[in-house]
Amino acid sequence: MNNFDFYNPVKILFGKGKISELKKHIPAKANVLVTFGGGSIKKNGVYDQVMAALEGYNVKEFGGIEPNPHFETLMKAVEVVKAEKIDFLLAVGGGSVLDGTKFIAAASCYKGEDAWDILAKRARIESAIDLGAVLTLAATGSEMNSGGVITKVATKEKLAFGSPLLFPKFSILDPEVTYSLPKRQISNGIADAFVHVMEQYLTYPVNSPVQDRFAEGLLMTLIEEGTKAYNSETPNYDEYANVMWAATMALNGLIGAGVQSDWATHMMGHELTAFHGIDHAVTLAIVLPGLMTHLKDKRSVKLLQYAERVWNITEGSEEERKAMAIVKTEDFFNRIGIQTRLSQHNVGKDTIDTIIKRFTDRQLPSIGMLPDVKIEDAEKILLDRL
Amino acid sequence: MNNFDFYNPVKILFGKGKISELKKHIPAKANVLVTFGGGSIKKNGVYDQVMAALEGYNVKEFGGIEPNPHFETLMKAVEVVKAEKIDFLLAVGGGSVLDGTKFIAAASCYKGEDAWDILAKRARIESAIDLGAVLTLAATGSEMNSGGVITKVATKEKLAFGSPLLFPKFSILDPEVTYSLPKRQISNGIADAFVHVMEQYLTYPVNSPVQDRFAEGLLMTLIEEGTKAYNSETPNYDEYANVMWAATMALNGLIGAGVQSDWATHMMGHELTAFHGIDHAVTLAIVLPGLMTHLKDKRSVKLLQYAERVWNITEGSEEERKAMAIVKTEDFFNRIGIQTRLSQHNVGKDTIDTIIKRFTDRQLPSIGMLPDVKIEDAEKILLDRL
Numbered sequence: 001m002n003n004f005d006f007y008n009p010v011k012i013l014f015g016k017g018k019i020s021e022l023k024k025h026i027p028a029k030a031n032v033l034v035t036f037g038g039g040s041i042k043k044n045g046v047y048d049q050v051m052a053a054l055e056g057y058n059v060k061e062f063g064g065i066e067p068n069p070h071f072e073t074l075m076k077a078v079e080v081v082k083a084e085k086i087d088f089l090l091a092v093g094g095g096s097v098l099d100g101t102k103f104i105a106a107a108s109c110y111k112g113e114d115a116w117d118i119l120a121k122r123a124r125i126e127s128a129i130d131l132g133a134v135l136t137l138a139a140t141g142s143e144m145n146s147g148g149v150i151t152k153v154a155t156k157e158k159l160a161f162g163s164p165l166l167f168p169k170f171s172i173l174d175p176e177v178t179y180s181l182p183k184r185q186i187s188n189g190i191a192d193a194f195v196h197v198m199e200q201y202l203t204y205p206v207n208s209p210v211q212d213r214f215a216e217g218l219l220m221t222l223i224e225e226g227t228k229a230y231n232s233e234t235p236n237y238d239e240y241a242n243v244m245w246a247a248t249m250a251l252n253g254l255i256g257a258g259v260q261s262d263w264a265t266h267m268m269g270h271e272l273t274a275f276h277g278i279d280h281a282v283t284l285a286i287v288l289p290g291l292m293t294h295l296k297d298k299r300s301v302k303l304l305q306y307a308e309r310v311w312n313i314t315e316g317s318e319e320e321r322k323a324m325a326i327v328k329t330e331d332f333f334n335r336i337g338i339q340t341r342l343s344q345h346n347v348g349k350d351t352i353d354t355i356i357k358r359f360t361d362r363q364l365p366s367i368g369m370l371p372d373v374k375i376e377d378a379e380k381i382l383l384d385r386l
Numbered sequence: 387m388n389n390f391d392f393y394n395p396v397k398i399l400f401g402k403g404k405i406s407e408l409k410k411h412i413p414a415k416a417n418v419l420v421t422f423g424g425g426s427i428k429k430n431g432v433y434d435q436v437m438a439a440l441e442g443y444n445v446k447e448f449g450g451i452e453p454n455p456h457f458e459t460l461m462k463a464v465e466v467v468k469a470e471k472i473d474f475l476l477a478v479g480g481g482s483v484l485d486g487t488k489f490i491a492a493a494s495c496y497k498g499e500d501a502w503d504i505l506a507k508r509a510r511i512e513s514a515i516d517l518g519a520v521l522t523l524a525a526t527g528s529e530m531n532s533g534g535v536i537t538k539v540a541t542k543e544k545l546a547f548g549s550p551l552l553f554p555k556f557s558i559l560d561p562e563v564t565y566s567l568p569k570r571q572i573s574n575g576i577a578d579a580f581v582h583v584m585e586q587y588l589t590y591p592v593n594s595p596v597q598d599r600f601a602e603g604l605l606m607t608l609i610e611e612g613t614k615a616y617n618s619e620t621p622n623y624d625e626y627a628n629v630m631w632a633a634t635m636a637l638n639g640l641i642g643a644g645v646q647s648d649w650a651t652h653m654m655g656h657e658l659t660a661f662h663g664i665d666h667a668v669t670l671a672i673v674l675p676g677l678m679t680h681l682k683d684k685r686s687v688k689l690l691q692y693a694e695r696v697w698n699i700t701e702g703s704e705e706e707r708k709a710m711a712i713v714k715t716e717d718f719f720n721r722i723g724i725q726t727r728l729s730q731h732n733v734g735k736d737t738i739d740t741i742i743k744r745f746t747d748r749q750l751p752s753i754g755m756l757p758d759v760k761i762e763d764a765e766k767i768l769l770d771r772l
Contacts, residue, residue: 001627003401008394014644015389207624209607210631217599225595238593241387245596245644254640258400258631 001208004258010144011170014245016237018172019046019134022053022090025170026132030088033081034061035101037093041136044180050092050134060084065093068273068280069100071116071152074107078115081108081129089131091168094185095140095192098133099148102166105129118161119150125163133171137178138244139189139281141196141251143171151274158270173248175240183230186243187336188281190226193247194219194332195265195284202292203260203370205301215255216309221246223310223332230336264368265291268378271355278345285333285340290381291373292326298372342385352382387594390644396530397556400631402623404558405432405520408439408476411556412518416474419467420447421487423479427522430566436478436520446470451479454659454666455486457502457538460493464501467494467515475517477554480571481526481578484519485534488552491515504547505536511549519557523564524630525575525667527582527637529557537660544656559634561626569616572629573722574667576612579633580605580718581670585649586642588678589756591687594645601641602695607632609696609718616722650754651677654764657741664731671719671726676767677759678712684758728771738768 013021026032032054041047051059062077080086081104091101105128107115117123135143142148147162178186201215221242229239249255268291269283278286296303300322307313307325316324333340342348359367359375367373373381399407412418418440427433437445448463466472467490477487491514493501503509521529528534533548564572587601607628615625635641654677655669664672682689686708693699693711702710719726728734745753745761753759759767 001401001624001631003404005397005399007397011391011393012643013391015387018389207628209611209628210603210635213603213606214600217596217603220599221595238387242593242595245387249596257398 001258002206002260006253006257007164008144008167008253010167010252012144012173012248013170014173015241016174016176018174019049019177020053022050022134022172023056026054026057026088026090031058031084031086032060032088032090033077033084033086034059034090034092035065035077035097035104036061036063036091037065037067037097039063040180041092044177046092046134046136046177050090054090060086065097065100067096068149068151068158069096069103071103071119071150072154074100074103074150075115077104078107087129089129090134091131092134092136094135094137094189095142098135098140098142098168099150101131101133102142102146102148103150103161105131105166106161106163116152119152119159120157122161125161125165128163128165131166131168133168135171135173135177135244137181137185137189138240138247139192141193141248143168143173144248144252149270156274158274173244175237175244178240178244179235183337184279187230187338188279189247190222190230190243190336191285191333191338192281193243193250194222194226195281195288196250197222197255198288199263199265200256200259200261202299202302202306203262204299205305206259208259211255211257211259212305214249216306218246218250218255219306219310227332227335260370262368262370262373264366264370264373264378267367268355268382271358272347272351275351275354276345276347278347282338282345285338286342286345286385287381289326289330289340290384292329293384294377294381295372296322296326340385342382349383349386352379355382387644388592388646392639392643393550394530394553394639396553396638398530398559398634399556400559401627402560402562404560405435405563406439408436408520408558409442412440412443412474412476417444417470417472418446418474418476419463419470419472420445420476420478421451421463421483421490422447422449422477423451423453423483425449426566427478430563432478432520432522432563436476440476446472451483451486453482454535454537454544455482455489457489457505457536458540460486460489460536461501463490464493473515475515476520477517478520478522480521480523480575481528484521484526484528484554485536487517487519488528488532488534489536489547491517491552492547492549502538505538505545506543508547511547511551514549514551517552517554519554521557521559521563521630523567523571523575524626524633525578527579527634529554529559530634530638535656542660544660559630561623561630564626564630565621569723570665573616573724574665575633576608576616576629576722577671577719577724578667579629579636580608580612581651581667581674582636583608583641584674585651586645586647588685588688588692589646589648590685591691592645597641597643597645598691600635602692604632604636604641605696613718613721646756648754648756648759650752650756650759650764653753654741654768657744658733658737661737661740662731662733664733668724668731671724672728672731672771673767675712675716675726676770678715679770680763680767681758682708682712726771728768735769735772738765738772741768
């Protein structure tokens with residue numbers, strides 16, 4: 001096992017009716033800015049629940065944070081924060097709203113000239129406004145971590161940022177809040193969480209059975225409960241709850257502590273979203289089978305372990321077991337309604353060329369955090385997914 | 387899954403050489419009281435490492451915290467804290483030193499007349515001195531939770547306490563620090579952690595696959611890595627590291643979030659320690675097989691799941707599989723050198739009578755947190771272990 005530091009102070013409030021406990025967790029007399037997305041929370045009752053729970057606070061609101069939240073939009077929220085002397089941000093939404101709100105929290109306190117430097121130059125975050133979250137979509141894990149990803153429309157760039165100051169003080173996870181989601185968002189959430197686990201699991205063995213078993217437990221839960229949740233005609237509490245908790249645990253630092261992480265699938269996926277607006281999770285489901293195929297020899301040990309423990313593939317040669325695991329993985333994405341070929345999303349070789357040129361211009365020594373996906377590997381992986 | 391709150395802000399610093407980072411985590415100019423046990427840290431180099439890392443601080447020390455730490459001893463440390471204006475406690479030891487130090491942290495700030503009320507009357511802890519830990523023994527999980535167990539010698543009482551104020555600010559887990567431990571302490575730690583998991587796992591199903599898979603992963607790690615660590619002639623880093631991380635994860639709130647917990651094994655075990663001084667972990671290994679046998683029908687679902695997933699027992703009738711799982715569990719304890727019969731520890735029926743009388747005097751409606759172990763069940767379980 002590698003040395004590691006692990007720290008995660010987010011208070012999780014999980015279950016039915018938990019939104020009503022908001023007041024216990026936001027300082028009295030706080031000026032609260034409620035941030036949200038396209039307004040679905042006003043249709044499904046979540047907005048009303050939150051506002052009822054916030055009675056007595058000075059509350060402002062900022063809606064319209066889009067999927068793959070835009071730097072340009074978030075900077076408007078920063079103006080509201082400053083004008084209204086906001087001292088607590090309450091994100092009500094999925095990963096995009098949470099990521100965006102984390103950026104608002106940091107950018108509102110940023111002393112430099114251009115808050116984009118937080119992303120482009122990884123400028124150090126010295127302070128941030130406190131934030132909490134009401135999660136409305138199980139997917140990104142943003143509710144229990146301290147990072148986010150922001151897109152600049154002007155330049156079609158999608159970049160990550162983070163700071164321990166950006167851990168939510170609390171996150172409310174009420175699975176019932178997710179009942180009204182369209183199936184597309186359910187399946188996207190499942191795929192997103194699944195690939196988060198794989199980025200931290202399907203790498204190189206470092207003799208870390210706790211982390212491995214935890215990761216495998218999350219993958220099995222996402223496969224079993226995710227498939228049920230996707231197929232059930234009416235939402236089932238436990239199915240939705242188990243997917244939600246698995247998604248949160250998938251990216252809160254725990255399964256990545258002491259092991260090697262990759263994130264090459266995300267780096268390639270981000271570009272597909274940036275250029276074509278394909279849903280984040282869908283890009284991951286497109287790229288992952290290609291990455292697994294391209295690295296099936298280098299990452300053989302973990303891929304065989306994955307085949308056996310997650311898919312119960314115990315027969316056949318090593319090559320056959322690895323190939324079967326990759327097939328099962330892509331089939332899982334397909335079974336929850338995700339199309340995993342670039343051509344199905346009208347993406348052709350020209351886009352791959354553009355992405356590879358961008359990687360080349362950035363002079364990336366490798367695409368992820370491991371040295372085994374270089375720019376030429378990324379090209380092969382993406383071409384394999386046409 | 388049941389509703390739950392989960393909060394664990396302990397910063398874990400895991401790995402080789404981590405003690406040298408102490409200064410980053412203790413406020414400059416703090417008056418530090420280093421607490422420890424019988425002095426083994428002075429022989430194995432840990433004391434020297436800690437003192438070197440604390441250079442520049444005003445450091446006092448308090449040694450002699452015994453296994454099953456005594457209220458009487460800890461109150462002497464409280465006097466030191468007050469006399470020396472201590473504002474940071476650094477526990478260097480195993481679960482007893484950590485539990486004891488948490489009690490010192492709370493008792494030093496206690497405004498009531500008798501700090502024993504924190505245990506006997508569960509008096510509310512309003513404030514506590516900050517503490518950190520350097521763990522020297524993987525076992526209790528105290529390094530990543532906010533509770534402890536204290537013994538009053540005068541009355542042979544062993545009681546629990548806890549408060550979110552008692553989470554260590556940080557815990558340093560360097561597996562190399564545990565290399566010099568006698569095998570008896572290694573096996574005790576493994577058994578202790580194993581039963582911690584079982585108390586939160588072998589109860590009743592609430593459809594919580596993430597928690598179940600995590601618990602099973604810890605159990606398998608403790609069996610596999612624990613057996614290797616116990617049997618290896620010279621300490622192996624990964625074996626010790628995996629046992630250490632599994633023990634920490636076994637009792638940090640995570641696998642117990644949203645599920646039913648029991649703790650009846652602990653309640654009975656505590657009495658065996660209080661009356662006979664048997665090592666805490668040994669008492670758990672004595673009691674658990676009896677509890678499993680007595681509840682094999684009521685807790686059938688989880689016991690069968692345990693049999694299949696942890697021990698790979700898939701053949702035979704349900705009765706046979708359950709019986710085999712119980713045999714395997716006791717055999718595992720025996721294989722790491724723990725004697726699991728009361729008679730092997732010179733405990734007879736007279737002690738059981740005394741324990742049952744004490745439970746009766748306390749008018750306990752049930753022994754653990756579930757209603758399925760009443761006083762008469764405890765008697766049968768203990769008699770089964772003679």
